[in-house]
Amino acid sequence: MDEIKELTKAEEQIMQELWNMRGGFVKEIIVRLPDPKPAYNTVSTIIRILETKGFVEHESFGKSHRYLPKISKEEYKKLITGKLLQNYFDNSTTSMLSFFLEEKKMNVKELDEIMQIIQRNKK
Structure with missing residues (x-):
């Protein structure tokens, strides 16, 4: 396809x-x-x-x-x-991520998971 x-x-x-x-x-x-x-x-x-x-x-x-x-x-x-x-x-992935962060009122656990993904992808 x-x-x-x-x-x-x-x-x-x-x-x-x-x-x-x-x-x-x-x-x-x-x-x-x-x-x-x-x-x-x-x-x-x-x-x-x-x-x-x-x-x-x-x-x-x-x-x-x-x-x-x-x-x-x-x-x-x-x-x-x-x-x-x-x-x-x-x-803009930054724009999209900030939208979800602000709209979904992410909790600390979710933010920690995002930070871990960011850290893994820095390498």
């Missing part, structure tokens, strides 16, 4: 379950979705769209298909974070 596209909210919800399950059948995905559960045909259609977009592939078992993530959660996280950084923080 040349360029990864962003997911819609519904597509992302299904991908989150596929990533967590490391693949599954439509019925297995539906069970994991919050109530009210979407119709089988709705989930099936979204999965076929995900397959067309290159996010999902399938294994055939007769007339059934087991769907597997083709794009890792990590790959998608990099794409989304990159777009967030570019579109909202002018490609």
Whole structure:
């Protein structure tokens, strides 16, 4: 796949379950979705769209298909974070980090963890 596209909210919800399950059948995905559960045909259609977009592939078992993530959660996280950084923080990681520090009111433990990451990356 040349360029990864962003997911819609519904597509992302299904991908989150596929990533967590490391693949599954439509019925297995539906069970994991919050109530009210979407119709089988709705989930099936979204999965076929995900397959067309290159996010999902399938294994055939007769007339059934087991769907597997083709794009890792990590790959998608990099794409989304990159777009967030570019579109909202002018490609400034400092600006993005300060935003999260101020908005999320991080606790001391979280700040210590960030400092440890900074120290590790100084080397």
